Amino acid sequence: MSTQPTAAARAASGGVPRLADLSDLPPTLDLTTAARLLGIGRSTAYALVRDDRFPCPTFKAGHQHRVATAVLLRLLGIAVPEPDQPETPLHSE
Numbered sequence: 027m028s029t030q031p032t033a034a035a036r037a038a039s040g041g042v043p044r045l046a047d048l049s050d051l052p053p054t055l056d057l058t059t060a061a062r063l064l065g066i067g068r069s070t071a072y073a074l075v076r077d078d079r080f081p082c083p084t085f086k087a088g089h090q091h092r093v094a095t096a097v098l099l100r101l102l103g104i105a106v107p108e109p110d111q112p113e114t115p116l117h118s119e
Contacts, residue, residue: 048104051095057084060093063102 055063061071064081074080075091082101084091096106 048099051099053095054087054092055095055098057091057093060084060098063098 057071057075058068060082061068064071066074071080072091075084080093082093082097084093086092099106
């Protein structure tokens, strides 16, 4: 078992994830983690969301503002690998 923090844990605790860790990020990030990756503070991030000026789309999930990880990484110029295609369709036609 690894004792190294995950990319999300590193970002959530105020650190910046290493480039190699970015593939371990969850599909969505809370606004504070997204702000850290962008190099802006939490208060600034919430003010930008309130003014509809956050640099990428956000959405509300319950009481939390969330950001799609792939969109944020593209904004930062980080290549996002295409997800593996499932062998069987998730629904039938």
